[in-house]
Amino acid sequence: MLLILTVLILLCSLILLLIRRDRRCTLIALTCVSLFIFIFSILTYIAKKGGIGSSVSWMLYASDRIRVWFQYRVVTLETLGFITALGRYTFPLLLVLTCLDMAYFDSALWMKKHFWLLFIIPAIIFTCYIPSLFRYLMNLNQGLLRFLVNFSRLYVYGYVILALAVIVREYFSITLYFFKRRFIFKSLIPAALALIFAMYAMQDPAQIYLFYHNEYMFLLGLWYLSPYFSPLLYTVVLFGSIASGIAGFISLLRYVRINIDERNEEITLKRNASLASKGVSMFIHGTKNELLAMSILLRRISVRHPEDEDILKACELSRQLNERLEELHLAARNRAATLSLCELTPVIESARERTCARYPDAEIRISGTDGLYVLADSGSLKEAIANILINAVEASRDAGSSDPVLLEYRPERLWISIKISDSGKGLGKKQLRQIYQPFYSSKNSSQNWGMGMYYTLNCVKAHLGSIKYEKRPEGGSSFIILLPRTGRPLTRGE
């Protein structure tokens, strides 16, 4: 069982790496590889050493045939011990690096910057366990061997605890619920790997190098025959490792699935957007000249008949139609944003003004950290925020709520978050999948092209950001725009 789970976790991490070739996935895959190497060598050792009952054998190997296969592997004790050392001393380091990669609190950032420091202890220990050097040290002094064994255990468990501490610290430093929830799923992967590793990490490679050496067997002990492992506790521990393995595997699968879904949605959206953009361009090119000509004609007629109100109305309608077509054209075409450092507060204020221009009586409550700067095209970012604000106002009104729309902005991990919350009815899963599609609108109004959220998403992506959605526990929706932080928060004086 344990073997099968470890293999599945490894496969899943490799699939994840194939799908998403970034640093985090590489670290996760390397951590899984080192865990696999360690568990594989430990299972080989246990199979060769014996002493486990049939139920434990089943929990570890799933079948006796597999156990015997491990038992008869042709491998010298030096090689097996070295492979064990490789897995045992690389895993804690990779685990810490993986957890640090997920963390953004100040100490974690410092550690990330000085990550090479983390390599020193494992490098020293691993070197000592190179077979020839290990043999030399062992012959030198038995006390040295005892020190090496204890020091390496200290390193192994110390790093695992450090990795888990990083996860816990990071969890408590996150303030956005969306990030917290997502972080829990992500942190299950290293947590499950750490648990599986920790249960078998007492096994020192020295015990394999000195497989039959009586005098060392009692010095090093046989961890899996430890008196602390009563049959009940041993069962709990084994099932605990299996449960954590399943949890880790599922969270990895979930992570892979989210990645695949996001990628598929993005592809679909791009395809639809491309079609929409072509369609809109053709439509506008086909109608714009005639509309302009009609506007000019109407203006001439209005000059000739200034007292005719119907003609004035027709002029106004023509102007509005031209404006809306222009908006549609702007929304549909792919524009490259020109980013420059700008203060966020004025952008948000102008987005509110833009919203209030449409809904003068709308109540929008803004709170946030002043003095934040972002790299942005302030005009298009204002439009993007305003689009969400307008949607929020409309959603609250449709739900008959008089509560104000809330806008909060603050730094969050690697991002600056702009969270817009309404008191509407919220969005269903199906609706949520559709809102970013061009020409999708749930509103029965001639004022909406259904291009607002599509435009907003494109705009935020052009700012190297993303949009997240969460349902508010008290009812309503929250859209969170995440824009990259420019290093540490910049303040007004800087």
Place this chain on the structure above:
Amino acid sequence: MKKLIAMLLIVTLALTSVFASGAEETTGDTVRVAYMTNYAALCSVMAGIETGAFADEGINVELVEFADGPTIIAAMESGSIDIGYIGHGAHSLCINGRAKIFAFSHVGNGDAVIGLRSHGVTEDPASLAGKSIGYASGTSSELILRWTLEEAGLTMDDVVAYEMDAAAITSAMSSGSLDACANWSPATFTILDAMGDDAFIISDNVTFSDRSASIASWIVMNDWAEENHDLLVRFTRALYKGMDYRAEHIEETAQWVATQLGASYDTIYAQRGDAEWLTSAEMIEQVKDGTIERMYEVQKQSFGDSVDQSTPVSDYVMFDIMLEAAE
């Protein structure tokens, strides 16, 4: 996901409780017995189990497989095993006070150095020079290899020695990856069977009978023996019954052992020649006339400086238990 995690926890707890309470209810005393995967280790105890000798003594035997004697002693120290079977090598630990012998098993001839003719190895140990040899360091396998090399005036530096475990040596020899090896029964039989005429024995325990007695014994921890004196005597009595039954029913015993090990009957039956098997009466006679004590003395001397030579045999061999069980 929360539901899933909760379900996993529930399943874990449920399975744990099932496994914790799932053991069959038995009457009498349960004794956890460690064995090694060969006929010599299992024949008496299997005969005792199958004939109901242990049940008659109110003992339920739980068998646990191990690869070597020192690991069995380590497991006994940890409390996960009550009684164990050890081969020659692990006796040094008994001499040094780690465990006590409560029953003599046999004098074996299971260790052997095997060579492959096709790899240029001959009956002359000198032909091992420069050859790749697999051995299990720290065991009787290493001992017999060193003695064999000494016969030809060679040392370990004159050969390419690979430290391996017994199972890996068997696989490596059977696949022709090694030129020679030092191993013990039943691995030696497996190799000889697999390689046919190509494989042959260069030396075995008989070759060095003047230097050592390759004794196998049944052992317990000192504390366990003191706390479970009556149980130990009953166990020994059942073991004697097993030994006596084995003497008369070799084929049937070999079949029981083969079933327990999941091995072929022929392989197990071939191991009947690994030792001179005594009945309980013959053994008691040899205990009484001091033959067995002398054999343990010879064995102790063969360990040289690695053991305390001043330790009397009677300090670590409980002859009183052997005699009490025979009454």
